[in-house]
Amino acid sequence: MEVFTRWHSWDTARADIAASGAPVDTDVLGAAVGAALRWHGDQRRPTGAPYxxxxxxxxxxxxxxxxxTAPAVLTAAVLHDVVEDTPATPADVEAEFGAEVAELVDWVTKPPAPGGGRQAKRGARAAYLRRLGDAPPEAVQVKLADRVSNVQTLHRMPPDFQRRYYAETLTYILPLAEPHPWFRAWYAAWRTEYAHLL
Structure with missing residues (x-):
């Protein structure tokens, strides 16, 4: 199972993209990374790493x-959490990056959890994940990449979280990966790697 943790900075990412020869617009992506840094500020991941x-x-x-290599998909991947986790709005994203990127970000943005406790929040989360079954393929790619980042080092998380997140990924994310050959293969390898969590 390949792990994707090499790009800790935009400088590293840009250099790798340039060396690969991939037809990727690094100017647009650089602007997206700058906007993400501005909006996310000093937010941290649960591990303490910069967001x-x-x-x-x-x-x-x-x-x-x-x-x-699709610019809108790659830009949306960089911005996929700004509406959910920062003061940025869909209108802000659209103003800077266009309607297509804003739509993709909107698809992968989890709505605010309603009040009512843990069960209500879990129900809202499940509804959000089910809704992704109706998303355009480009939005699904963004979500699949987001989840790869979150699950590729699942062993670093608390044991109860590992089991819950593994089960959620099997239920909601693996079906989304089916039409996407690379993601289907990656998640199959990941499922085997973490099969002890069943």
Whole structure:
């Protein structure tokens, strides 16, 4: 199972993209990384790492792994959490990056959890994940890359979270990966790697 944790900074990502010869617009992506840094500010991942590392991992999955070069998909991958986790709005994303990117970000943005406790939040999360079954393929690619970043080092998370997240990924994410050959193969290898969590 390949792990995508090489791109800790935009400088590394840009150099790798240039060396690969992939037809990727690094100017647009650089602007997206700048906007993500501005909006996310000093946010951290649960591991304590700067949040931008998660966004660059998702980008690395798409470029180095799945071979995606579509500018809107790659830009949306970098910006996929800005509406959910920062003060940025869909209108802000559209103003800077266009309607297509804003639509993709909107598809992968989890709605605010309603009140009512843990069960209500879990129900809302399940509804959001089910809704992705109706998303355009480009939005699904963004979500699949986001989840690869989150699950590729699942062993670093608390044991109860590992089991819950593994089960959720099997239920909702693996079906989304089926039409996408690279992601289907990656998730199959990941499922085997973490099969002890069943």
């Amino acid at each position: 931008v590392e998660h966004l660059l991992e998702a980008l690395e999955v798409l470029v180095r792994g799945a071979g995606v």
